[in-house]
Amino acid sequence: MNPDDLKYHKEHTWVRIAGKKGTIGITDYAQEALGDIVYIDLPEVDTAVEADSEISEIESTKATSAVITPLAGVIVKVNDDLAESPEVINEDPYGKGWIAVIELENPAEAEDLMDSSEYEKYIEEEAK
Amino acid sequence: MDLAILGAGPGGYVAAIKAAQLGARVTLIEDQEVGGTCLNWGCIPTKTLLASTDLLAKAREMESFGLELQGSVTPDMTRIMERKNKVVSTQVKGIRSLLKAGGVILKDGRGVLTSPRDISVAGKDGSSYTVTADKVIIATGSRPAQIAAFPFDNRNIISSTGALELSAIPKSLLIVGAGAIGCEFACIYRELGSEVTLVEMAGRAVATEDQEISALLARELKKKKIRLLTDVRVEKVDVREDGVHAFLSDGQELAAEKVLVSIGRAFNSEDIGAEALGLARGGRGEIIVNERLETNVPGVYAVGDVTGGLLLAHVASRQGLVAAQNCMGAAIAMDYRVVPAAIFTHPEIASVGLRQHQAEERGLKTRIGRFQFRGLGKAHAMGEIAGFLKIIAEEQTDEILGAHIMGPHASDLIHEMAVAMQHGLTARDIAATIHVHPALAEGLLEAAEDVHGEAVHVLPASDR
Numbered sequence A: 001m002n003p004d005d006l007k008y009h010k011e012h013t014w015v016r017i018a019g020k021k022g023t024i025g026i027t028d029y030a031q032e033a034l035g036d037i038v039y040i041d042l043p044e045v046d047t048a049v050e051a052d053s054e055i056s057e058i059e060s061t062k063a064t065s066a067v068i069t070p071l072a073g074v075i076v077k078v079n080d081d082l083a084e085s086p087e088v089i090n091e092d093p094y095g096k097g098w099i100a101v102i103e104l105e106n107p108a109e110a111e112d113l114m115d116s117s118e119y120e121k122y123i124e125e126e127a128k
Numbered sequence B: 001m002d003l004a005i006l007g008a009g010p011g012g013y014v015a016a017i018k019a020a021q022l023g024a025r026v027t028l029i030e031d032q033e034v035g036g037t038c039l040n041w042g043c044i045p046t047k048t049l050l051a052s053t054d055l056l057a058k059a060r061e062m063e064s065f066g067l068e069l070q071g072s073v074t075p076d077m078t079r080i081m082e083r084k085n086k087v088v089s090t091q092v093k094g095i096r097s098l099l100k101a102g103g104v105i106l107k108d109g110r111g112v113l114t115s116p117r118d119i120s121v122a123g124k125d126g127s128s129y130t131v132t133a134d135k136v137i138i139a140t141g142s143r144p145a146q147i148a149a150f151p152f153d154n155r156n157i158i159s160s161t162g163a164l165e166l167s168a169i170p171k172s173l174l175i176v177g178a179g180a181i182g183c184e185f186a187c188i189y190r191e192l193g194s195e196v197t198l199v200e201m202a203g204r205a206v207a208t209e210d211q212e213i214s215a216l217l218a219r220e221l222k223k224k225k226i227r228l229l230t231d232v233r234v235e236k237v238d239v240r241e242d243g244v245h246a247f248l249s250d251g252q253e254l255a256a257e258k259v260l261v262s263i264g265r266a267f268n269s270e271d272i273g274a275e276a277l278g279l280a281r282g283g284r285g286e287i288i289v290n291e292r293l294e295t296n297v298p299g300v301y302a303v304g305d306v307t308g309g310l311l312l313a314h315v316a317s318r319q320g321l322v323a324a325q326n327c328m329g330a331a332i333a334m335d336y337r338v339v340p341a342a343i344f345t346h347p348e349i350a351s352v353g354l355r356q357h358q359a360e361e362r363g364l365k366t367r368i369g370r371f372q373f374r375g376l377g378k379a380h381a382m383g384e385i386a387g388f389l390k391i392i393a394e395e396q397t398d399e400i401l402g403a404h405i406m407g408p409h410a411s412d413l414i415h416e417m418a419v420a421m422q423h424g425l426t427a428r429d430i431a432a433t434i435h436v437h438p439a440l441a442e443g444l445l446e447a448a449e450d451v452h453g454e455a456v457h458v459l460p461a462s463d464r
């Protein structure tokens, strides 16, 4: 269920690497835990971000939660469609619900993140 | 005892009634209208407009409440303003009859102190006479401050007073100053359909509030598509045929139909005879008073905005009560430790006591409890889940040092915290008190529990 071509961060975000660019979103587990998402405070293009830092905040009917970027770089694109339809994150967290694209400082750092099977184990542990 | 009071705003008229109750013969002199800024051009008219726009906002959400509207809901400025005028005039009548019933002599005219005991009055009816008293309270209030480079023209460059009298909804509104007044008008006119830009020279909107409040307000403004620019100044405004063009310190140029300047208040201490009396004034023109609200001229007191402290109606009124009693022989000191205050944005903001950064600056050790309105069933039922409540308690004693709320009915909720602070109650005292379910005040119960990490309706830390 968690796609194999993605890398995962312990704060429940994912990154899809394509060359120097990384697309970021939140995981299915995260959207499920948050419940109905009603708003996302999207980051701004051209912002430089550090790995493990907050780039955005999501409001659901239950909670507000920070979106943590797994990798460092500069935000080059954000998913503006989410401004009007944040619920897309619930519906399609790994597809249309992507949040931002980052021009990565060092794509090789992705190696330190979890792959899908590691992430699945990690959330099983968290659930305990 | 003869007491003369200059100005019938919430400071002056409350002082007048109190002093009369205590047996003074009171003459109250008012140049414009009883109720002052608060009732005529401030608190009450803004909140009346807000009542219309809040209802409009709700009407727009009708469908989500399962209500079907046949037709549409559109704002009619003429009738919105008529309603506002009616609310104001009803209250004006109310104060006039209170004054009358209290035995206060009301003089409609402009007063100037010619000695510490004498006020020369130019009556509205053309008369002129002198009112002589044993003691005097100055309660002349304040007015909108303007920017020298682009003063009010009351057409394109307007004050808060002008913004309460527009006959049409401006297509676009540029608001200079994102304090309480600027942010309230931003919400009102945005809801009516104006494109609104707030320009603030400080680093954040409502800069005197807790930083978390400013951060959430920035978010809520963004949701409403109100543009907020911070750390930038409007340096110049050109009035052109198609509206105004504003030039900002960062080089940006913004066009708008109107500019509302809400950068603060100027104090009405100039034309009241202050110089002749030798009244001590501060650098901003505010009249300096001691803790008993007496000026440097014995027997002359001052209350309210003109003293330049907290520019709030309820502070002015409390000062009026204290000054009236002191004029009648008491020696009561004003106590500003617990002053709740509200900003009527949507959602509302309210605060009392220390902000977190103030507590830190004072080197206080604190525990902080927070709760989100979205954790309350009542907030969901009402369809108003945005916002949070925050309680700051002293680490050792657990005494509540401050509370900050942004969310539905914040201006009412804050009083539980104010009473708690007034009486030195602790976060545990609040947590031990049964609160009604379902009610928004449960948020304070939860926040108080969270001070000790014991809230029941909070997700574990990693999910917050």
Ligand SMILES: Cc1cc2nc3c(=O)[nH]c(=O)nc-3n(C[C@H](O)[C@H](O)[C@H](O)COP(=O)(O)OP(=O)(O)OC[C@H]3O[C@@H](n4cnc5c(N)ncnc54)[C@H](O)[C@@H]3O)c2cc1C
Residues within 6 Å of the ligand: B006, B007, B008, B009, B010, B011, B012, B029, B030, B031, B032, B033, B034, B035, B036, B037, B038, B039, B041, B042, B043, B044, B046, B109, B110, B111, B112, B139, B140, B141, B142, B143, B160, B161, B181, B268, B271, B272, B303, B304, B305, B306, B310, B311, B312, B313, B314, B315, B316, B342, B344
């Ligand atoms: C848009 C706006 C919204 C506001 N909203 C709020 C709010 O929600 N809550 C809140 O607490 N505060 C609010 N305020 C602030 C509040 O209005 C003031 O703090 C309050 O009115 C101060 O009361 P005061 O009696 O000191 O002075 P004022 O209300 O200014 O009254 C002074 C009176 O003195 C009269 N006067 C002046 N000079 C003379 C003279 N020489 N002779 C005779 N009469 C004279 C004036 O005509 C006036 O009526 C708001 C203010 C504005 C502008």
